[in-house]
Amino acid sequence: MLHPHDLHGRGRGDCRRPARRCDRRPGGPDGLFRGGGMSTLDVRDIRASHGQLVAAQGISFRVEAGRMLFLAGANGAGKTTLLRTIAGDHRQDGGTIRLSGVNVTDMPAHMRARAGLSLVPEGRRLFPQMTVRENLQLGASTSREGPWSVEAIYDAFPNLEKLDRSPAGKLSGGEQQAVAIGRALMGDPVAIMLDEVSLGLSPAAVELAYQALRKVRDAGIALLVVEQDLTRALACADELIVMCEGREMLRSLPGETTLDALVSASLGHGKNEEVAA
């Protein structure tokens, strides 16, 4: 596995470089979450709703260490609800969530975070008056042991170091996204889920955010990325799922599908069309 200090200057170029695997395991200081198996996020048959509206209808997938699974779909497809449900921020109607083999399904959100699951929400939700360093330090509240520190984050994302004392609210969108990713890393996670990575960002800022993500992937973390930009998803994903109305409409490796197929699936057409009808 790459150590964060090895990451400086790496990770540029092709999004789809061979995945590196490693042996990260969830493990708090008391060893509560030490378990066997690879660092994976394994989600089976997740169901969630908002009142009568079923927002996730039995979604299953597995993301391994050092891999990026992209979740795409139009507005209202259920992506945010799915991420919030996996994180423990939204009530689950059914299904199982395992982190590196540890069943976290019955844990509240803060325990899932302690087990190594991190969510970077849409809009990033930094504290705008607090400095970059202070925002990063908040990410360490899971008390997990691991290689990430503020200095390791600055080594991996050198553009953040000069902003150390800047209030987060003064940063550009891309810089804020990098801080949000850094804050997630500070919890030494097994898996990071990111909602709407590029929403509202300039093309340059999106590129900055994806540079950061490639470095995180290369550090052996499992990434689940919600991305509405299908071209970007096609370019960067190790695997893709397209959702529509809470259902999986298409699952593919990027080299085995097309932009047209992704668009069609996000409109509700595709191999599961009969099921969704």
Ligand SMILES: Nc1ncnc2c1ncn2[C@@H]1O[C@H](COP(=O)(O)OP(=O)(O)OP(=O)(O)O)[C@@H](O)[C@H]1O
């Ligand atoms: N708090 C809520 N109360 C009621 N319904 C909700 C709530 N949040 C989401 N929904 C509904 O649940 C469905 C799934 O929404 P969700 O936000 O999960 O989709 P999404 O794919 O993330 O879309 P977006 O990209 O717009 O965030 C939609 O029909 C939405 O209107």
